[in-house]
Amino acid sequence: RKEVEQDPGPFNVPEGATVAFNCTYSNSASQSFFWYRQDCRKEPKLLMSVYSSGNEDGRFTAQLNRASQYISLLIRDSKLSDSATYLCVDYISGTYKYIFGTGTRLKVLA
Amino acid sequence: DTAVSQTPKYLVTQMGNDKSIKCEQNLGHDTMYWYKQDSKKFLKIMFSYNNKELIINETVPNRFSPKSPDKAHLNLHINSLELGDSAVYFCASSHLPPADLSTYTFGSGTRLTVV
Numbered sequence: 001r002k003e004v005e006q007d008p009g010p011f012n013v014p015e016g017a018t019v020a021f022n023c024t025y026s027n028s029a030s031q032s033f034f035w036y037r038q039d040c041r042k043e044p045k046l047l048m049s050v051y052s053s054g055n056e057d058g059r060f061t062a063q064l065n066r067a068s069q070y071i072s073l074l075i076r077d078s079k080l081s082d083s084a085t086y087l088c089v090d091y092i093s094g095t096y097k098y099i100f101g102t103g104t105r106l107k108v109l110a
Numbered sequence: 111d112t113a114v115s116q117t118p119k120y121l122v123t124q125m126g127n128d129k130s131i132k133c134e135q136n137l138g139h140d141t142m143y144w145y146k147q148d149s150k151k152f153l154k155i156m157f158s159y160n161n162k163e164l165i166i167n168e169t170v171p172n173r174f175s176p177k178s179p180d181k182a183h184l185n186l187h188i189n190s191l192e193l194g195d196s197a198v199y200f201c202a203s204s205h206l207p208p209a210d211l212s213t214y215t216f217g218s219g220t221r222l223t224v225v
Contacts, residue, residue, distance in 0.1 A: 032211050043200055043216035044153065085151065096141070096165050096207045098214065100153040 003027055004090050006101040014109050017078050021104045023088030024070045031093040033071045035062055038085045038103065047073075047086070078108045113137050114217040116201050122223045123191055130187045131220045133201030139213065141165070142184035143202040144176060147219075153200070159184055160206050191224045198222070 006023045013019045025033075033050035048055065050062040050071050061074040075082055088101035114135045123129055135142060143166070144156045158166035159178040173189040188195060201217040204210070 031208060034211070034214075041219075043218050045216070046212060046214065049212055087153065091207060091211055093208065096158060096160075097155055098207075098211075099155075100145075102150065102152050 002102075003092075003099045004088055004101040006086075006088050006104045008102060008104060010105040010107050012107045012109055013078055015078055015080060017108075018074065018076045019078055019106065020072055020074045021086055021088075021106075022070050022072050023101050023104075024068075025088075025090045025099075026069070027090070027092050027099075028069070029093050030069075030090045032091040033062075033064060034089040034091075034098075035060075035071075035073050036087040036089055036100075038087055040084075044087055044100075075106075078106075080108050080110060082106060083108045114201055114203050114215050116199075116217040116220050118220060119218065120221050120223075122225060125191055125193060125224055127191050128187070128189045129191060129222075130185055131199055131201075131222075132183070132185045133217055134183050135201075135203040135215070135217075136182065137203055137213070137215060139203040139205055139215075140181050141204050141206045142178065142181070143204075144184065144186050145200040145202060145216075146170075147198045147200060149197070157184075157186075193224050196222055196224045 035047040036044040037047045038044040054063045059076045085103040087103045090099045141160045143158045157176040198219045204214040
């Protein structure tokens with residue numbers, strides 16, 4: 001089983017729609033989680049950290065469910081500019097390693 | 111004022127050649143990384159250095175050798191290039207985990223094509 005798993009998509013949604021992605025992780029020692037965004041042929045960039053209590057940044061909401069070992073990203077009122085690949089990232093305590101998921105591709109359609 | 115800069119941006123070379131990719135960061139971070147992103151977009155850690163000391167060394171062929179002359183630089187040398195080495199190589203830097211994990215910053219990538 002992969003350490004971090006994501007549905008590759010693509011998720012094709014119309015502008016203005018709400019879309020949610022999940023990401024499951026297998027290591028119970030996982031300490032911190034992040035969502036990164038990667039545009040085509042560009043480097044990944046931090047979108048937001050994922051806190052135990054959940055957090056919200058504008059149209060984006062991230063949640064952590066430790067019991068079921070998954071994190072989620074909700075995007076409200078999707079914009080064309082949200083089209084990208086969203087990478088789930090897991091930091092495993094004591095390893096110095098960030099483990100990246102393979103990403104979920106989102107296409108927002110006009 | 112690029113934070114993490116990699117050179118070259120593109121590299122096309124023949125099988126069997128030896129090539130190097132350079133990375134420099136001006137963020138004052140003490141930890142640097144090399145990642146490989148293959149054609150399936152899977153981003154996988156290869157190496158990491160903290161203050162010139164190797165702290166992550168994943169299972170990669172020994173044709174790949176990282177070198178860190180100081181904490182602001184991490185270069186990647188690849189010997190005897192193979193077709194399967196074609197990928198995008200990303201350099202990144204951060205403060206040493208787990209401190210301030212949100213500081214993780216990637217370079218813009220080096221697209222290596224082996225022909």
